Amino acid sequence: MGCCKVPALIQAQVEMGLVNDVEHKSLFRRDTESPQRKAASLMEQGSLSASFRERATKTPMNSVIQSFKIVILSNKLNLLLPFGPLAILLHYLTDNKGWIFLLSLVGITPLAERLGYATEQLACYTGSTVGGLLNATFGNVTELIISIFALKNGMIRVVQLTLLGSILSNMLLVLGCAFFCGGLVFSQKEQVFDKGNAVVNSGLLLMAVMGLLFPAVLHYTHSEVHAGSSELALSRFSSCIMLVAYAAYLFFQLKSQPSSYTPLTEETNQNEEASDDDEDPEISKWEAIIWLSILTAWVSLLSGYLVDAIEGASVSWKIPISFISVILLPIVGNAAEHAGAIMFAMKDKLDLSLGVAIGSSIQISMFAVPFCVVIGWMMGAQMDLNFQLFETAALFITVIVVAFFLQEGTSNYFKGLMLILCYLIVAASFFVHEDPHQG
Amino acid sequence: MSCCKVPVLIEAQVEMVSANELENKSLFRQEEDAAQTKEASLMEQGSLSTSFPQHTPKAPKNSVLNSIKIVIFCNKLNLLLPFGPLAILVHYMIDSKGWVFLLTLVGITPLAERLGYATEQLACYTGPTVGGLLNATFGNVTELIISIFALKNGMIRVVQLTLLGSILSNMLLVLGCAFFCGGLVFYQKDQVFDKGIATVNSGLLLMAVMGILFPAVLHYTHSEVHAGSSELALSRFSSCIMLIAYAAYLFFQLKSQSNSYSPLDEESNQNEETSAEDEDPEISKWEAIIWLSILTAWVSLLSGYLVDAIEGASVSWNIPIAFISTILLPIVGNAAEHAGAIMFAMKDKLDLSLGVAIGSSIQISMFAVPFCVVIGWMMGQQMDLNFQLFETAMLFITVIVVAFFLQEGSSNYFKGLMLILCYLIVAASFFVHEDPHQDGI
Numbered sequence: 001m002g003c004c005k006v007p008a009l010i011q012a013q014v015e016m017g018l019v020n021d022v023e024h025k026s027l028f029r030r031d032t033e034s035p036q037r038k039a040a041s042l043m044e045q046g047s048l049s050a051s052f053r054e055r056a057t058k059t060p061m062n063s064v065i066q067s068f069k070i071v072i073l074s075n076k077l078n079l080l081l082p083f084g085p086l087a088i089l090l091h092y093l094t095d096n097k098g099w100i101f102l103l104s105l106v107g108i109t110p111l112a113e114r115l116g117y118a119t120e121q122l123a124c125y126t127g128s129t130v131g132g133l134l135n136a137t138f139g140n141v142t143e144l145i146i147s148i149f150a151l152k153n154g155m156i157r158v159v160q161l162t163l164l165g166s167i168l169s170n171m172l173l174v175l176g177c178a179f180f181c182g183g184l185v186f187s188q189k190e191q192v193f194d195k196g197n198a199v200v201n202s203g204l205l206l207m208a209v210m211g212l213l214f215p216a217v218l219h220y221t222h223s224e225v226h227a228g229s230s231e232l233a234l235s236r237f238s239s240c241i242m243l244v245a246y247a248a249y250l251f252f253q254l255k256s257q258p259s260s261y262t263p264l265t266e267e268t269n270q271n272e273e274a275s276d277d278d279e280d281p282e283i284s285k286w287e288a289i290i291w292l293s294i295l296t297a298w299v300s301l302l303s304g305y306l307v308d309a310i311e312g313a314s315v316s317w318k319i320p321i322s323f324i325s326v327i328l329l330p331i332v333g334n335a336a337e338h339a340g341a342i343m344f345a346m347k348d349k350l351d352l353s354l355g356v357a358i359g360s361s362i363q364i365s366m367f368a369v370p371f372c373v374v375i376g377w378m379m380g381a382q383m384d385l386n387f388q389l390f391e392t393a394a395l396f397i398t399v400i401v402v403a404f405f406l407q408e409g410t411s412n413y414f415k416g417l418m419l420i421l422c423y424l425i426v427a428a429s430f431f432v433h434e435d436p437h438q439g
Numbered sequence: 440m441s442c443c444k445v446p447v448l449i450e451a452q453v454e455m456v457s458a459n460e461l462e463n464k465s466l467f468r469q470e471e472d473a474a475q476t477k478e479a480s481l482m483e484q485g486s487l488s489t490s491f492p493q494h495t496p497k498a499p500k501n502s503v504l505n506s507i508k509i510v511i512f513c514n515k516l517n518l519l520l521p522f523g524p525l526a527i528l529v530h531y532m533i534d535s536k537g538w539v540f541l542l543t544l545v546g547i548t549p550l551a552e553r554l555g556y557a558t559e560q561l562a563c564y565t566g567p568t569v570g571g572l573l574n575a576t577f578g579n580v581t582e583l584i585i586s587i588f589a590l591k592n593g594m595i596r597v598v599q600l601t602l603l604g605s606i607l608s609n610m611l612l613v614l615g616c617a618f619f620c621g622g623l624v625f626y627q628k629d630q631v632f633d634k635g636i637a638t639v640n641s642g643l644l645l646m647a648v649m650g651i652l653f654p655a656v657l658h659y660t661h662s663e664v665h666a667g668s669s670e671l672a673l674s675r676f677s678s679c680i681m682l683i684a685y686a687a688y689l690f691f692q693l694k695s696q697s698n699s700y701s702p703l704d705e706e707s708n709q710n711e712e713t714s715a716e717d718e719d720p721e722i723s724k725w726e727a728i729i730w731l732s733i734l735t736a737w738v739s740l741l742s743g744y745l746v747d748a749i750e751g752a753s754v755s756w757n758i759p760i761a762f763i764s765t766i767l768l769p770i771v772g773n774a775a776e777h778a779g780a781i782m783f784a785m786k787d788k789l790d791l792s793l794g795v796a797i798g799s800s801i802q803i804s805m806f807a808v809p810f811c812v813v814i815g816w817m818m819g820q821q822m823d824l825n826f827q828l829f830e831t832a833m834l835f836i837t838v839i840v841v842a843f844f845l846q847e848g849s850s851n852y853f854k855g856l857m858l859i860l861c862y863l864i865v866a867a868s869f870f871v872h873e874d875p876h877q878d879g880i
Contacts, residue, residue, distance in 0.1 A: 199847045200854075206840045207857055211837060214868040221829040225759055230871035237867045245860050252853040396836075403843060 001392075026205040054066055065107060068288050069100050078114070084302050091305050104306040105332050112142040113336040114188035115295045122288035140166065140363050142333040147372050149307045156312060156376070156383045157435065158325050163369050164391050165326030168426055169361060170361040171402045172207075172340050173331070176419030178353040182345030185415025195409030201358045202403035204249065208365035209399050211238045215385040216392040235384035241343020282331030320434045326391075326425045331386075334360070345370040350411060358406075390433060394426060465770055497742050501856030505545045506726055510553060517553070522546035522624030522750025523741050523879050536751020539765075543745040547738060551581040552775040554734045577731075577800050581606065584738050584813050588746045595815070595822045596874065597749060597764050602808050603830050605772060607865055609800040610644075610841045612770070613777050617792040621853025632789040640797045641842035643688065644691030647804035648838050649673035650677045654824040655831040673824035678809030685805040759873045765830075766866045773799070789850060797845075829872060835867060 072078055084107030088332050091100050119138040126134065138203040150158040182191050215235045224230035283291065314321045331338075337356050367384070376383030387395070401422065405415055441603040442810030511517055544768055565573065582605050589597045621630055654674045656744045661670035722730065753760045770777075776795050783791040808824070815822030826834070840861060 005452050005478075068586060071642055196849070199843070203840065203843045203854075206836075207861055210836050210840055210861060211864055214833065214864060217829055217832045218868060221827070221832075225871050225873050227508060238864050240861055241860050245857060247855050253853075400839070407846075416823070417537055429858055 004012060062366065067283060072114075080106050080110045083359045084111070084298065087302065087305060091309070096310040096316070097314040099315035100305060101309040103330065104302045104309065108142065108302050108306065110282060111295055111299050111302070111334050112333055112421060113339075114325060115141060115292070116336040117342075118283075118288050118292045118295060118432060121283050122285065122292060125153040125288070134152075140333070140360060140368055141296065142299055142303075143330070143364065144368055145296070146303045146307060146329065146333065146370070148301070148375060149369065150304045150400065151372060151376050151379060151381050151383060153155075153307060154311070154381060155307065156381060158307070159372055159376075159383060160322065161322055161325035161369040161391070162329050162333075163364055164387055164395060165430075166330040166364045166368075167361050167395065168326070168331040168398055169334055170337070170357050170364070170422070171398060172423035172426065173421050174334060174341050174360070175353070175357040175402070176416045176421075177338065178345035178350075178416065179411040180346065180413050180416025180420060181342045182350060182353070183411060183416050185346045186348060188414065190410040190412045191345070191350045193354050194412050195352070198354060198358070198409065199407040201362060202399075202406055203363050204245075205358070205399050206403065207245065208242065208362065209381065209396050211242050212365070212369070212385050212387055213392055213396060214268050214388060216237065219386050220389055228435050231386055232382060232384045234384065235373055236384055239373040242366050242370040243374070246362075246370075249362070250365065280396075322435070323427075323430045323432050326430045354406075373396070388435065390429075394429065398422070398426065442455070445584045455510060462736045464467065482676065489763050492518040506722060506730075510557070510730055511723055514667050517549045519545050519549045520557065523550065523737065525742060526741065530748070534691070535755065536748040537755040538608040539744060540752035541750035543741050543748065546765070547581065547741050548571055548771050548774050549743065550734055550738050550741070552770060553732070554580060554738065557722075557734055560722050561724065561731060564727070574795055579655060579799060579807055580735065581738055581773070582769070583743075583745060583774070583807055583810070584735070584804065585742045586807065586844075587814060588742045589737070590815050590818060590822060592746060594721060594746065595820060596747070597746070597760065598811055598815075598822060599699065599763035599826050600761055601836060602767050602770075602811065602870075602880055603805055603826055604769040604799045604804045605696045605807075606770040606834065607765070607837055607862070608773055609776070609803070610837060611858050611862035611865065613773060613780050613799075614656040614793070614841070615855045617780040617784035617789075617796060617855065618778065618850040618856025619852050619859060620781045621789060621792070622850060622855050624785045625787060629849040629851050630784070630787060631849050631863055632793050635844070636790070637797070637845040640793075640801060641838075643684075643801050644797070644804060644838050645842065646684065647681065647801070647808075648835050650681050651804070651824050651826055652831055652835060653677070654794060655826060655828060658825050671821060671823045674825065677824055678812040681805050682813070685801075688805065690800070749854050759870065761872050761874065762866075762869045765869045782818060793845075827874065833868065837865065 013414055072081070083103045087100055087103035090096070090103060094100075115138070119134055119141075123134050143162060147159045150156075150162070159302050179191075215231050218224050218234060219231050220434055244319065310321065312321075312322060314324055341353040341356045344350070344356065373383050373385060386392075402419070405419065487610070505777055511520070526539055526542035526546050529535070529542060554577065557578075560574045581603060586598045586601055589595075589601070614645050618630075654670050654677065657663050657673060658670050749760065749763060752758075753763055776799055780792040780795045781787070783795065812824060813824050825831075844858065
């Protein structure tokens with residue numbers, strides 16, 4: 001993460017701030033804890049990028065109001081923010097779980113996106129290693145938070161299905177949309193991406209699927225030594241192994257970063273949800289940390305109500321819980337990555353799209369899933385890696401299909417369309433699927 | 440195997456052998472059946488290699504004592520040899536199957552390694568074609584012998600599990616360790632290997648898995664024409680097909696050897712378990728054949744006791760038979776290949792490591808397994824290719840994962856680590872796995 005080089009140049013650069021924001025010039029030198037420059041137009045697709053490029057990176061010190069403006073008011077998606085409090089209100093006023101679920105879902109979406117933004121801003125200050133780690137861990141913090149809440153409520157199946165749906169959505173929907181939109185923009189030629197990287201990532205996904213598959217196969221061939229508990233023990237052991245593998249993966253990626261991955265990771269970390277080509281952070285380090293905490297707290301709060309309302313929503317809308325967990329929840333959680341991947345593809349930076357999509361899948365399958373098993377172990381919840389036969393088979397086949405698609409190293413709108421249609425088939429399958437026994 | 444060209448030059452070369460071996464000079468011309476030169480230091484990583492390069496290969500004639508010294512005393516692993524007789528002793532003295540099993544296991548390890556050595560030595564004399572065939576057949580003779588003994592005892596499940604475990608161990612553990620160690624030594628860059636060969640081998644493995652998968656699927660979808668016997672008939676037919684495929688594979692490899700694989704195979708055959716850069720054999724042809732027979736007889740003897748003790752060991756140690764057969768036995772049987780593959784990887788000869796690991800997997804899946812089915816057919820045992828659902832699924836997934844890993848043509852320590860971790864997951868799965876119905880074991 002070499003995007004923010006010299007924080008010392010802050011004050012020197014600050015007057016040159018923004019022609020548009022004359023009103024804030026007097027506030028530039030204040031050292032309050034969360035001041036931010038109003039860089040509203042920066043959010044709008046990099047219109048200010050020109051004015052920033054000549055300057056070295058700086059850490060802007062903004063007032064509370066400016067900070068608020070930058071983080072909250074600048075993104076159009078944040079218009080959905082009021083839905084969150086509205087959902088909580090409804091929770092106490094009415095008993096209509098369907099509406100509560102819908103509103104919390106809508107309310108979480110902008111929060112998830114802002115969380116990604118704050119993580120990326122913070123990553124600017126921490127150097128490449130920690131920045132990469134930050135992105136790798138917080139990239140899917142929304143799904144993690146929802147899952148941990150569900151675990152606490154003992155809704156183990158919801159956890160499994162949400163994480164599974166997130167993997168499927170990343171691999172098929174996000175990637176498919178990215179290929180499709182990129183292919184449409186560049187309809188004359190085929191876009192290319194780094195084959196080597198894609199193959200290694202496919203291999204990792206397969207290994208993660210292997211970890212998920214064995215407990216399921218063990219269970220369904222009724223060949224466990226101690227029925228019920230063997231599977232759990234195997235799941236816990238495999239989860240530890242998978243966490244070790246993920247740590248090794250991060251270590252390896254960051255080690256090889258100086259030689260081959262540098263341009264990739266920098267841009268990925270920087271561009272994950274904003275579209276400015278500029279590498280300057282918009283908020284200071286402490287602002288980023290504070291906003292990160294605030295947003296995480298908000299997401300946790302809303303997740304509580306969300307998870308609480310799932311079953312009621314499923315009943316009142318007459319949709320299986322599987323569909324809600326596998327399809328609806330991950331679409332919300334992945335909204336930011338989705339937008340980012342499509343944007344990169346349209347700029348012919350397909351490696352970044354792949355990094356976002358497949359990297360996110362690996363993160364969920366090799367980190368979030370085993371992590372939830374371990375957390376469940378500590379909580380005493382019986383979360384295991386047996387995702388039931390249907391889900392495991394769907395995951396296995398999807399990974400193989402996607403691995404094959406990625407083999408060639410090129411993409412076009414047709415491949416994107418195929419992936420999206422695959423996702424529609426998967427979604428339809430889950431629409432008519434319910435667990436054999438309502439456990 | 441062009442390493443030993445003109446056996447006729449034997450006597451002429453023999454005095455030049457080694458300055459170190461003054462004491463044996465008087466014995467050089469003796470034509471006893473088991474005479475060998477004492478070349479102890481040759482075992483220790485080719486320290487004598489400098490004295491040999493100019494000679495054409497020769498067949499040293501050694502005395503019985505020297506022969507024993509070369510074959511038995513030169514390898515440090517042979518310290519484990521006494522465990523074999525000890526195991527037999529324990530078998531008759533006490534009834535602790537656990538101990539008998541452990542001691543036999545330890546006792547077989549050096550024998551397996553020496554068998555490989557003897558095979559390689561013999562291959563020096565037989566020319567490339569037969570040499571390659573020898574290696575291809577005897578490479579995994581330890582597993583074959585153990586399997587045939589188990590078959591005789593009617594322990595069909597043990598046979599299946601041992602062979603399966605050998606395939607898994609070769610593909611994941613041996614290959615993973617090789618990639619990992621090689622990657623650590625050469626961590627600056629990615630090591631490369633021949634993608635084309637790796638892909639062909641992966642394809643062969645997949646074909647073997649297909650042969651194993653179909654009887655299992657037939658059985659579990661309850662869709663056989665004649666329940667029970669269809670599956671057996673299909674297995675036997677598939678085994679014949681797979682043996683033909685393996686013969687064709689050998690034929691193809693040896694034919695193209697003259698075109699493109701020569702440097703590769705020479706080195707493979709020569710370096711399979713020692714690191715002597717030298718191509719000269721250390722023991723004469725008849726010595727090699729005799730040692731081969733002796734070692735095979737010993738391995739057979741110990742295998743008998745080993746197989747006999749499996750069930751008892753499983754009970755006394757509280758470990759499922761599946762785990763013992765799939766994980767413990769193959770680690771022993773593959774010890775020599777394991778060491779060889781790691782050594783090649785650390786010398787940046789990744790193609791050889793791959794040849795050892797994946798070649799061994801192909802040998803087991805396309806030769807040993809069908810061969811056991813045919814032997815069982817002749818014995819009247821009902822050995823089939825239905826490895827049960829769990830094992831078959833595991834094999835299938837493993838082959839796919841490994842095939843994907845090999846696709847790229849490069850390796851580093853991370854990939855090796857991934858393969859090793861996969862093996863740990865597989866081992867853990869078998870630790871908590873037992874067959875649904877306790878029959879046929």
